[in-house]
Amino acid sequence: MKDERGVYYTPSLQHPEVRMYVRDNEGEIEFRLYNPNEPVIWEKHQWVPYQAIEAAAAMFREKNTDRNPLALYDRDIARKLLEG
DSSP states (O other): OEETTEEEEOSOTTOTTOEEEEEEETTEEEEEEEOTTOTHHHHHOOOEEHHHHHHHHHHHHHTTOSOOGGGTOOHHHHHHHHHO
């Protein structure tokens, strides 16, 4: 899907208003979250490369937390959307 912010998908069926925007930055897929209920997320956080997301996921695994940052970021969906 696409709107004035760019190409996006909905990462959570429980929250269809939340959108994950994706873009290709010189061959690297980047993500940016938009939640209309918390616009500060879009305003304060910039585009995040997938490598950084993978690094964060590794840190969470090392700390044995139940949180998984990869749950919202789907590189396969992003690739398909960007192919177009």
